[in-house]
Amino acid sequence: MSRVEQDIRDKFRRSGYTLTSQRRAVLDALRDSDGHPSAEEIYLAVKKKNPRVALGTVYQALSVLEEIGVIDTKHWSDSPTRYDLNTEPHCDIRCVRCGRVDEIPDVDLGDLHSRLQPNTPYEITEAALVVEGICPACRT
Amino acid sequence: MSRVEQDIRDKFRRSGYTLTSQRRAVLDALRDSDGHPSAEEIYLAVKKKNPRVALGTVYQALSVLEEIGVIDTKHWSDSPTRYDLNTEPHCDIRCVRCGRVDEIPDVDLGDLHSRLQPNTPYEITEAALVVEGICPACRT
DNA sequence: TGCCAAAACAGGAATCGTTATTAGTTGAAC
DNA sequence: GTTCAACTAATAACGATTCCTGTTTTGGCA
Ligand SMILES: [Mn+2]
Ligand SMILES: [Mn+2]
Ligand SMILES: [Zn+2]
Ligand SMILES: [Zn+2]
Numbered sequence: 001m002s003r004v005e006q007d008i009r010d011k012f013r014r015s016g017y018t019l020t021s022q023r024r025a026v027l028d029a030l031r032d033s034d035g036h037p038s039a040e041e042i043y044l045a046v047k048k049k050n051p052r053v054a055l056g057t058v059y060q061a062l063s064v065l066e067e068i069g070v071i072d073t074k075h076w077s078d079s080p081t082r083y084d085l086n087t088e089p090h091c092d093i094r095c096v097r098c099g100r101v102d103e104i105p106d107v108d109l110g111d112l113h114s115r116l117q118p119n120t121p122y123e124i125t126e127a128a129l130v131v132e133g134i135c136p137a138c139r140t
Numbered sequence: 141m142s143r144v145e146q147d148i149r150d151k152f153r154r155s156g157y158t159l160t161s162q163r164r165a166v167l168d169a170l171r172d173s174d175g176h177p178s179a180e181e182i183y184l185a186v187k188k189k190n191p192r193v194a195l196g197t198v199y200q201a202l203s204v205l206e207e208i209g210v211i212d213t214k215h216w217s218d219s220p221t222r223y224d225l226n227t228e229p230h231c232d233i234r235c236v237r238c239g240r241v242d243e244i245p246d247v248d249l250g251d252l253h254s255r256l257q258p259n260t261p262y263e264i265t266e267a268a269l270v271v272e273g274i275c276p277a278c279r280t
Numbered sequence: 281t282g283c284c285a286a287a288a289c290a291g292g293a294a295t296c297g298t299t300a301t302t303a304g305t306t307g308a309a310c
Numbered sequence: 311g312t313t314c315a316a317c318t319a320a321t322a323a324c325g326a327t328t329c330c331t332g333t334t335t336t337g338g339c340a
Contacts, residue, residue: 018336020288039326054290059327075270077215080326093262104260109249112269120244122233122273129252130215130270133262158307160317179297194319199298220297 008070015068022046022053026061030071030085036092036101038080074101076130095135104131148210155208162186162193166201167225170211176222176232176241214241216270235275244271 008027012019029045030037037045043058062083065071072084076094082101084092091107094100109115112127148167152159169185170177177185183198202223205211212224216234222241224232231244249255252267 018287020336022289052290054292056291056328057289060288073217075215075217077213077221081217091256093256093260093264095262096265102260102262104256106259107256109255115249116231116233116244116247116269116271119246120233120242120273121276122235122242123279124233124271124273125236126270126272128270129256130266130268131256131264132266133260133264136261139263158316160306162318192319194321196299196320197318200318 011068011070015064017064017068021050022057023061023064025049025053026058026065027070027085030083035086035103036074036082036084038082040080042083074128076132091129091131093131093133095138096132097134097138100135100137102135151208151210155204157204157208162190162197163201163204165189165193166198166205167210170223170225175226175243176214176224178220178222180220182223214268216272231269231271233271233273235278236272237274237278240275240277242275 009019017023025046026042029042032045033041039055039058039062042062043053043055046053046058062071062073066073066083069087070085072087074082074084074092076082078096079094079099082092082094086103091104092101093104107129109129112129113124116127117124149159157163165186166182169182172185173181179195179198179202182202183193183195186193186198202211202213206213206223209227210225212227214222214224214232216222218236219234219239222232222234226243231247232241233244234241247269249269252269253264256267257264
């Protein structure tokens with residue numbers, strides 16, 4: 001059993017949630033995708049193996065996986081939520097033409113959170129970069 | 141007539157759109173709000189003066205105002221789109237408890253766009269900061 | 281192994297923010 | 311004043327997500 005796999009099992013055990021076949025299938029679909037699928041895309045992939053799964057189950061599985069820290073969610077306007085197995089802090093860019101999402105490597109903006117905190121009386125809980133552009137394939 | 145007012149008229153004239161009473165009312169509602177209302181909030185404010193306006197008209201007005209550069213839109217997950225009369229590049233933070241939005245002053249991250257561009261083959265079109273936290277009033 | 285309660289699921293209805301449709305109104309240009 | 315494109319009101323439709331209900335599966339335990 002791989003290290004990540006053991007890590008996932010640990011997170012499930014600690015959380016009290018059970019690693020059901022549906023939740024495993026969602027994880028597998030994420031792993032087999034090219035990185036940042038939507039719930040609908042995951043649903044379609046999962047249905048190929050098990051046609052009885054419901055879309056609502058995929059959403060519920062994703063929310064559990066996020067809660068226990070196995071996956072991250074990313075949001076762009078004009079796009080359904082994307083899910084990411086890479087839970088390290090990193091920056092993703094979305095193509096406004098085809099919807100493809102890729103990571104932008106080597107982005108170091110320091111710790112956004114701590115750089116913004118001195119300038120606001122709010123207690124910052126989240127600070128993220130949302131980046132859009134046109135991917136190489138869509139540049140004509 | 142104030143400088144901003146003249147500026148708005150210029151933008152309408154140049155665009156070919158007409159500055160109708162409904163669009164003016166949407167602008168007034170934005171100006172009278174405390175900064176970052178949703179379409180629904182703007183709609184409610186506009187309806188007080190003119191009960192016949194439709195929500196769709198508010199959305200259409202806002203989309204025209206954004207297109208000609210009079211207002212900006214900001215997006216957070218778990219919140220309807222917020223509209224902002226301040227079209228200067230700046231950072232806004234949203235309270236996850238009450239939904240209030242305020243600006244974070246003196247944020248200088250350099251030009252995000254040009255700092256990210258060297259690290260991706262995408263042609264970047266948008267780069268924004270999305271920040272959430274708990275406002276002073278909601279800190280118990 | 282068989283039973284039970286709790287958790288998870290499938291299917292479908294409901295919700296929310298937003299956009300599209302359509303018929304009617306307005307108002308600037310002639 | 312007439313005309314015609316732009317605009318509006320009302321309402322239907324939409325996509326993403328959540329909620330609900332009855333059924334199935336699961337893990338704990340006799
Ligand atoms: Mn990523
Ligand atoms: Mn602002
Ligand atoms: Zn593309
Ligand atoms: Zn608050």
